[in-house]
Amino acid sequence: MPKMRRKADLPRKTCAACGREMVWRKAWEKVWDEVKYCSEACRQGKMPSGKGGARPPSR
Numbered sequence: 001m002p003k004m005r006r007k008a009d010l011p012r013k014t015c016a017a018c019g020r021e022m023v024w025r026k027a028w029e030k031v032w033d034e035v036k037y038c039s040e041a042c043r044q045g046k047m048p049s050g051k052g053g054a055r056p057p058s059r
């Protein structure tokens, strides 16, 4: 059995907003259990692009 696993051992999660997989980061080591979104935009409920907009452009 080859023992060549390093970065692949990092925990992963799925973003609650966009559904993308995000890999553990050093910056999250203390808040990993609380991390739900891959980015600030997702945390604020702003979808980067495409569907998801709950409101029409105007009015």
Ligand SMILES: [Zn+2]
Binding pocket: 015, 016, 017, 018, 019, 020, 037, 038, 039, 042
């Ligand atoms: Zn996201």
